[in-house]
Amino acid sequence: MSHPSPDQSAETSEPVVVAVCISDGGVPKQPQERVRVTHSGLEGDAQEHAKHRKPTRAVSLFDEEILFQLREEGYDVAPGSIGENLTLRNVHVQSLPPGTVLEIGDVQIKLEEPRKPCFVLDVIDERLKDVLVGRCGYMASVLREGELQPGMRVSVHAPSESD
Numbered sequence: 001m002s003h004p005s006p007d008q009s010a011e012t013s014e015p016v017v018v019a020v021c022i023s024d025g026g027v028p029k030q031p032q033e034r035v036r037v038t039h040s041g042l043e044g045d046a047q048e049h050a051k052h053r054k055p056t057r058a059v060s061l062f063d064e065e066i067l068f069q070l071r072e073e074g075y076d077v078a079p080g081s082i083g084e085n086l087t088l089r090n091v092h093v094q095s096l097p098p099g100t101v102l103e104i105g106d107v108q109i110k111l112e113e114p115r116k117p118c119f120v121l122d123v124i125d126e127r128l129k130d131v132l133v134g135r136c137g138y139m140a141s142v143l144r145e146g147e148l149q150p151g152m153r154v155s156v157h158a159p160s161e162s163d
Contacts, residue, residue: 022085
């Protein structure tokens with residue numbers, strides 16, 4: 001599998017959506033040209049385990065920069081491989097606090113909790129669960145529905161003190 005190097009795909013420092021991914025359950029999720037996002041999550045996306053079907057876990061997000069790190073460490077990963085719905089560049093979701101709101105076009109997504117690695121990643125590599133601890137992305141709820149597609153700009157809004 002051929003993947004762009006960090007310098008090939010990081011031509012801009014703007015926060016953007018790299019990929020919007022769905023699957024009928026499990027990993028990898030497949031990149032799509034456009035997906036509608038509802039309060040329940042991305043249309044056409046399914047989770048194999050009931051524990052993942054909650055409004056606070058409607059969307060999973062992952063940093064493209066961490067994908068690059070994983071490739072450097074020898075893992076064959078691409079957008080959607082880790083089971084994320086949105087792969088983001090220059091957002092650094094991993095470092096953001098819960099309550100942060102991401103605005104992408106008409107869509108508003110609220111970061112709820114850091115994502116924990118799951119055994120479904122074993123299909124890629126059994127070591128991945130341990131390797132991803134502390135850098136597995138975020139689970140988020142949907143505050144405002146709309147459509148998402150790759151290339152859309154992302155605005156990051158820190159949580160307000162009333163959150």
